[in-house]
Every structure is written in structure tokens, then in C-alpha cells.
Amino acid sequence: MFSFCTDPSDLAQFQWFSCYLTTGKHLAFYTSFGTIMLLLVITAPTALLFGFGGASAARSQFAPLRWFGKAYTSIVRGVPDIAFFLFFVIALDQAFEWMRHKVKCPDWQDPIRQGIDFVVCRDAKLPLSSSPQWVHETYGFLLAVLTFAIVFGAFAANVIYGAMRAVPKPQLETAEAYGMNNRQVFWRVLVPQMWVFALPGLSNLWMILIKATPLLFLLGVEDIVYWARELGGLKTSVFTYPHADWRLWYFLGLLVFYLGLTHVSETILARLTRRLSHGQATISGEQQRKATP
Amino acid sequence: MSCWQTIQDYGLRSIGFGERLLPKSDFTLCEQFTLIGSGLIWNVYFGVIALGIGFFLATALALAKSAENPALRKPAELFIFLFRGSPLFIQFFLAYEIFVLLPKVGVDIPLGFTEITVETRWLTKAWLGAIIVLFLNTSAYTGEIFYGALRSVPKGDVEAADAYGLTGWARFKRVIWPTMLRLAWPAYTNEAIFLFHATTLVFFSGFPAWQQKGDALYYANYFADKTFNPFVPYPILAGYFILLTLSVIALFGAINNRLNRHLPQDRRPKLRIRPQIIR
Numbered sequence: 001m002f003s004f005c006t007d008p009s010d011l012a013q014f015q016w017f018s019c020y021l022t023t024g025k026h027l028a029f030y031t032s033f034g035t036i037m038l039l040l041v042i043t044a045p046t047a048l049l050f051g052f053g054g055a056s057a058a059r060s061q062f063a064p065l066r067w068f069g070k071a072y073t074s075i076v077r078g079v080p081d082i083a084f085f086l087f088f089v090i091a092l093d094q095a096f097e098w099m100r101h102k103v104k105c106p107d108w109q110d111p112i113r114q115g116i117d118f119v120v121c122r123d124a125k126l127p128l129s130s131s132p133q134w135v136h137e138t139y140g141f142l143l144a145v146l147t148f149a150i151v152f153g154a155f156a157a158n159v160i161y162g163a164m165r166a167v168p169k170p171q172l173e174t175a176e177a178y179g180m181n182n183r184q185v186f187w188r189v190l191v192p193q194m195w196v197f198a199l200p201g202l203s204n205l206w207m208i209l210i211k212a213t214p215l216l217f218l219l220g221v222e223d224i225v226y227w228a229r230e231l232g233g234l235k236t237s238v239f240t241y242p243h244a245d246w247r248l249w250y251f252l253g254l255l256v257f258y259l260g261l262t263h264v265s266e267t268i269l270a271r272l273t274r275r276l277s278h279g280q281a282t283i284s285g286e287q288q289r290k291a292t293p
Numbered sequence: 294m295s296c297w298q299t300i301q302d303y304g305l306r307s308i309g310f311g312e313r314l315l316p317k318s319d320f321t322l323c324e325q326f327t328l329i330g331s332g333l334i335w336n337v338y339f340g341v342i343a344l345g346i347g348f349f350l351a352t353a354l355a356l357a358k359s360a361e362n363p364a365l366r367k368p369a370e371l372f373i374f375l376f377r378g379s380p381l382f383i384q385f386f387l388a389y390e391i392f393v394l395l396p397k398v399g400v401d402i403p404l405g406f407t408e409i410t411v412e413t414r415w416l417t418k419a420w421l422g423a424i425i426v427l428f429l430n431t432s433a434y435t436g437e438i439f440y441g442a443l444r445s446v447p448k449g450d451v452e453a454a455d456a457y458g459l460t461g462w463a464r465f466k467r468v469i470w471p472t473m474l475r476l477a478w479p480a481y482t483n484e485a486i487f488l489f490h491a492t493t494l495v496f497f498s499g500f501p502a503w504q505q506k507g508d509a510l511y512y513a514n515y516f517a518d519k520t521f522n523p524f525v526p527y528p529i530l531a532g533y534f535i536l537l538t539l540s541v542i543a544l545f546g547a548i549n550n551r552l553n554r555h556l557p558q559d560r561r562p563k564l565r566i567r568p569q570i571i572r
Binding site for chain 1: 524
């Protein structure tokens with residue numbers, strides 16, 4: 001990066017660090033923070049969409065759709081999310097390849113599952129074995145995003161379903177009395193009102209989503225945990241920048257990053273809670289009443 | 294090999310009894326059920342111990358956080374912020390790195406009749422190191438729940454206690470604490486469920502599974518990797534965890550009933566699982 005970095009072995013401490021922290025691998029490490037933010041930015045709206053779909057399905061008049069919605073929203077209660085992550089990332093990949101296989105190679109005779117192998121024809125491979133490295137990485141990342149969206153969509157569906165039930169019944173009955181049909185009641189009365197009830201649950205979900213992002217590492221994406229382990233590990237003198245086991249410092253850095261990220265969200269949450277407990281006959285409400293002259 | 298034989302060989306494999314080598318190929322359904330179930334022992338162990346000790350630290354944290362004195366309040370706030378604000382996954386990694394760097398010494402603890410040697414290298418093993426992280430983590434989450442409940446104690450209850458002349462410890466023990474537990478119980482049930490789920494992270498985050506003694510997810514992942522077929526082991530794991538969750542709900546529901554036993558039958562709050570307040 002800098003001109004004096006050509007021979008790092010005889011640099012003073014400050015210069016050594018300024019060279020060390022700007023190596024190509026470190027720049028990749030800094031970029032992976034962007035990967036995390038990208039994941040958050042893509043996953044949050046997608047999961048909200050999935051959640052809305054799931055909650056609407058759970059309220060549907062059509063029984064099979066309702067069963068699907070209920071199953072989708074309730075399965076996350078009982079099973080660890082990490083199991084879902086590990087499951088979906090393989091299952092989705094195999095499902096996509098299987099579908100492409102059915103479309104692209106209809107005259108393929110051999111079974112797809114041969115013992116412990118999953119064999120599809122060459123054209124159905126995802127991504128194609130001839131594609132460049134970045135396509136492979138993007139595909140892996142997109143699979144991870146889809147997995148996150150499915151799991152957090154189920155959480156969001158739970159929150160939104162609860163919020164829909166929290167909208168006062170008389171509101172809906174009034175809408176019906178005005179002659180609105182089911183669809184109109186849903187879109188014109190229920191949906192605009194439910195967000196107030198969904199807000200606390202959704203902001204909590206946002207915090208959980210932030211804290212789930214390091215799990216990208218388990219899904220095979222080169223994220224910040226990957227780089228922290230990679231860069232922090234012991235480097236012997238055969239490396240350009242030899243150092244002891246510094247993983248502790250790298251993970252401390254990640255800790256600070258996450259604390260900063262959640263602190264901003266928590267400040268907003270606290271403001272919300274204060275507004276909600278205003279005027280309540282509880283200890284905190286009482287303290288607020290006494291504090292205001 | 295019959296299924297009963299498999300259960301005898303692998304039923305306690307995760308804690309080191311029975312067959313040494315894991316099955317390598319031609320996995321039967323029975324083997325998958327047995328090994329994943331055997332791994333569940335670890336999840337139950339982590340969850341029960343962390344919750345059991347965490348309850349007391351959580352109560353202390355909640356009290357400290359609601360204290361007037363900043364010397365008590367600030368550390369509690371910092372502790373809760375530190376453990377609730379960062380991912381458990383990162384905490385595991387960080388704790389493991391700290392434990393590895395600790396000097397390897399043994400400390401003799403005299404117990405009167407006998408003497409046991411506590412060694413710091415145990416901290417790098419999952420059975421102790423992961424427990425410490427999970428214990429601190431759940432204490433922080435539960436502490437926040439209890440703190441919230443403490444703030445929601447109806448002021449009428451406290452005033453009534455004052456009117457009866459109850460003060461200090463007696464007022465806390467007989468009025469505030471039971472009410473706090475009652476209010477916090479649904480959220481605490483949630484926390485317990487999600488702590489059990491969080492125990493699956495242990496063997497995927499730094500702490501190595503020594504001699505392939507891992508938890509349920511470790512074995513499920515083993516089978517999925519070996520067979521490249523996630524559609525059998527993960528649903529088995531899911532089944533086990535749903536059973537575990539149901540038992541937690543049953544146990545906490547019974548305690549909830551006991552906490553609310555002074556209320557008339559129809560006014561007792563039902564224990565509903567509300568995933569919107571997950572950790």
C-alpha cells in the first residue's frame with residue numbers, strides 16, 4: 001500500500017502496523033464488513049416479505065394454504081435456527097440443481113442419488129463448473145441470503161400474525177358493516193393498523209438478525225469470522241508479516257463492531273419502550289410521572 | 294446388526310461410552326436416531342447447568358441494574374450490554390481464545406475430607422469453557438427480563454407492602470420478588486427454550502469436539518456431510534428438539550401454575566410462547 005512497505009522486516013512499530021493493516025488480505029477483511037451490511041440490507045426486507053406472506057397464509061380462508069402458513073410460523077419455535085441454516089444451505093442447492101436437471105436433461109436415465117453421491121448432469125450444475133470464481137462466491141452468498149430470509153421470515157411471520165390478531169375486532173367489524181369484502185378489510189383496515197403492534201417485535205427481530213450474521217461463517221461464506229481466524233492465526237517467519245496468535249485481538253475487534261451496531265438499535269428501542277410505558281400504573285410509569293413537574 | 298445392539302453401542306457415545314469408532318458408511322436410520330439422540334445429552338447438560346446457575350446471577354443483575362447507587366448499576370448495565378449486544382457465536386470464539394492463552398496451571402482446592410485439583414486447561418474443553426460462556430450469556434438475557442419485570446411490579450403491591458409495615462428484605466422476599474417472577478415467567482420460558490437452541494452452537498464455534506464427542510447438531514452435521522443428504526438427519530434433529538422444547542414448556546408451565554396459585558382458576562395467566570420476544 002505505502003512505498004516504504006517493500007521490506008517490512010526492518011520497519012519501526014508504527015510503520016510496520018500501517019503496512020500490516022493494509023495488506024491485500026486485510027483489505028478483503030474490511031470488505032467482508034460490507035458483506036455483513038449487504039446481508040442485513042437484503043435480508044431485512046426479504047424476510048419481512050416472507051413474514052407477511054406467511055402471516056397472510058396463516059389467516060387464509062383456504063385450508064391447505066392456512067396449514068402451510070401455520071406450519072411455517074410454528075416450526076421455528078421448536079427447532080434451533082442453526083439447524084435450519086445448515087439444512088437449507090444444502091437442501092436449497094440440491095433442490096435448484098434437481099429442478100435444473102429435470103428441465104435441461106430430460107433423457108437422463110441414472111438415479112440422481114447414487115449411494116452417497118448427488119449426481120446431476122453437467123449442464124444442471126450450479127454454478128456451472130466453467131464459471132469464474134466470483135460467480136461461485138456470489139451464488140454461495142445468495143444461497144445464504146435466501147436461507148436467512150426463510151428462517152427470519154418465519155420469525156417475522158410469527159410477529160406479524162400476532163400483530164394482526166392484536167388489531168381490535170370492532171375495527172374489522174365496522175369495516176364489514178360498511179360493506180367491505182374480506183380483501184378490502186384486510187388491505188384497508190387490518191394492514192395499516194397492525195404495524196403499531198408489530199413494531200416492538202420487529203425491532204427485536206432486527207437485533208436478532210444482527211446477532212445472527214456471524215453464522216454466515218457456517219454457511220461457507222468468507223465473512224468477518226473467516227477472515228478473523230485466517231488473519232489472526234499464528235504466522236511464522238516464512239510470512240511477510242510474522243506475528244504470534246492474534247486471534248484474540250481480531251475477535252475483540254468483531255465484538256466492538258457488533259456492540260456498536262446493536263447499541264444504535266438499542267437506543268432506538270429504549271426510546272420506544274419509554275414512550276410505551278408512559279402513563280402506565282407501574283413502577284416505571286410512576287417514576288416518569290414523578291419526574292415530570 | 295440389530296437396532297438394540299446399535300443403541301447399546303452408540304446410546305452413550307457422545308459422553309465416551311460404547312463403541313469408539315463412528316459408523317463410516319451405509320448408515321441405518323437406527324444409527325442416525327441413536328447418535329443424534331446421544332448428542333442431545335450435551336444439549337440438555339449445557340442448558341440445564343447454565344439455566345440453573347444463571348438464574349441466581351440474573352436475579353442479582355436485575356437488582357443491581359435497578360439500584361439507585363451507580364456503583365452497582367453501572368457494572369450491571371455494562372455486563373448486560375456486553376453479553377446482549379454481541380453475538381453468542383463471537384463470544385464463544387473470544388472466550389476460547391482467552392482460555393487458550395491462560396497459563397496452564399492446576400489449583401488445589403481443599404474440601405476438608407479430600408482435595409481436588411482444578412486445572413485451567415479444562416477451560417478449553419467444551420464441558421467447562423462453553424458452560425461458562427452460556428452461563429454468563431443467559432444471565433445477561435435473563436437479568437434484562439427480570440429487570441423489566443421488576444420495573445413492571447404494580448405500584449399498588451408495593452404500597453400495600455408499605456402499608457403493612459414491610460420494608461427492606463422482607464418486602465423484597467415476600468412481595469416484590471414473587472411478583473417479579475410471576476411477571477417475568479412467560480419471557481423467561483422463552484429464554485430457556487432459546488438457550489437450549491443456542492447450545493447447538495458450542496461445537497461449531499471454536500470449542501473442538503474431542504474424540505468426536507459432540508452434541509446433537511454435531512452428529513446431524515456429520516451424517517449430512519457423509520451422506521450429502523440433509524433430508525434425513527436434520528428432520529431427526531428437529532424432532533428431538535421439538536420434544537425437548539415441549540418438555541421445557543411443560544416444566545415451566547407447571548412452575549407458572551405454582552407461581553400463580555393464589556389467583557382464581559380462570560384468572561391465572563396461561564403460558565403462551567411468544568416468539569416475538571426471543572433473545
